[in-house]
Amino acid sequence: MSEISITKNDPCLEHNLSGHKKTIYGLAFHPAGQQLASCSADNSIMLWNLTKKSIRCYDFKGHSDVVTSIEFSSDGQLIASCSQDRTVRLWIPTLKGGSTDFIAHSSAIRTVTFSPDDEQLLTGSNDKSMKLWNVQFRRFLCSFLGHTNWVRCARFSPDGRIIASCADDRTLRIWDVSSTQCMHTFTPSKGSGNYVAFHRNGNSIAVAMNTGSVRVYDIRNNKLQQHYTLHDNTMCVVWHPYGHYLLSGGLDGTIKIVDALEGRPLYTLKAHEKGIHCVRFSPDGDYFASGGDEKHIMAS
Template sequence: MSYNNDIIDEFLQEIQEEIEYQDEDIPVSDNYSEISTEIEMDDEKNLTNDSAGGFYDHKESVYCLHMNPVDEDIIVSGGGDDVAYIWRISTRERLCKLSGHTDSVTVSSFSYDGEYVATGGMDGLILIWRYKNNGELVTTLEGGDEILWVQWHPRGNVLLSGSNDANVWMWKIPSGDVMQLFKFHKKAVNAGSFTPDGKKIVTASEDGSLIVWDPKNATIIHKMTPSDSRFDCGGLTCLAYNKEGTVVAVGGVAGKVKIISLINGALLGSLNEQKESIESISYCDVLPIVACASVDGTVALYDTFTYKLRNVLIHDGAVISLSFVSNTPYLTTASTDRTIRRWDVRTGKCLKQCFGHHDSILCICSSLDGKTIISGSDDKSVLNMKLTFMTKKRNLGYN
């Protein structure tokens, strides 16, 4: 079959006009290089997996993780599938499935001696398990409304918990006997813990109040409330202690951090450089630095002598957790941008960036030496990141 040349020419002309029309519809962006960089970054996050393996038994988001303090090869994880698992990092072997909650498991923690595991959920229950007895359920504690956090005493089998109903409970384990009920807060108690020496309890609430308690008789030692305008930083979200246990830093939804003396209850400093909720705080134990993580994607580094801003570290999403590696100037951060990063706070330099998750990171925990980082995500996975490059002790020069 043959075609008339005029018909062919007309057809080609129509194609050319269509191409030119489509080209005119494509906007030319002055930010093309930035767009390309963002695409490349997303591709790198999606394609790169820096993990040394993972645990994939959860069927929903992974909300909590904790490492056994006696055997750091053992992890407990809890998730939106209403179960928790105890598993071994090195082999990725599942050791126990902890079933009994009727809603998401949002908190989990090993006792100081690694013998017991506490899991708390949105069902208002705290379940106590004996790890070495194949995850035997020891006792069930009813902690009121949704459980927001649990913490073990640093030297005994005593458990502390805070809930959405404004109450804080202290139990003796394994009996499950109630030792104290701490009542003052008017709204959810979002954070709380024993002080490092185990002699006091500090709780922080959505109502903006911070209370220092005597655990022996549930009496208030110190309190700070929004009625003191110097302390007002919105609902409180998290807290952390300095190495000596003499000072507590508390963060709030307004992006502010307040520094309080545990000795006399005095307000020592106000850190106001971030714009959105503070999600995590950590003190460096070798340098005078406190790090504060915010939903605004920043990590602010403050000098603990002057309480002045030293540096700001940047993620591409909300920073949900951070912690210093013990006896080093190295800081580990995790973000909803799906990355885990290791920083040197002396310089503000990012030493390592780890990829592997395909959705927001929700929780992390790490070994004492900082070489193993375990992360849980909205993608239902738990990944094991290895960071072994910073084992040598270095000069801690700080200006």
């Protein structure tokens, strides 16, 4: 089964959420923390209500292929998902789970995220492009072109002025949103990135590498700040909301917590028997969740 875990203080399992029938590829907490959304290779999205003593789950169906990424808007009013069926869907996170969709790319979509003001969506695809969309009218705005292989992940900076992306072309690119131009390209000597995450200050980005490392870059001077060897293949990395810690998951089934201020790993958790594809901190930073090949979610 695929698992989601959530942990507080010293990490310990609090919930094991089962429902998906195949690998879980994405997780997203509601901004208030009371709900957790997950997406899976079973083509579905599940919305978990974490506020009740008995956790309830709502199953949303609409995509016709693997759902690869999922995000809440910052006001919690919408969920965006993307799929290998080439569509983006916008869901209302209620019991009925109504949604609208549009074809966004000519090939499978790997990543979707809201701009900080919730007015735009950013998507990245196997067609090697990233695209910006107006949320209200589902209208195409512009493309970001330069990657020469599948785009794995793309994220806005906290102020919405910069985008960081990683792709199978073994580059990490920094883009100016207003001009759509690439401002800088990082080319690690080995491997490619699976996931990228901005620090809350907007000056640093963490990249999960398929070599098993997590690399932290300062985008003000375009220098490598920190480098950690953590997994066999690091699939995901996120910053703690306060920016002090990094949380990563890998195909070795472990979760690592790194003290980014002191530059040292703190915990290694054997959270899953199979590979982990997604990790997320809760908005208050007290808990985290993970999901992967075991089809259930572990919440700690």
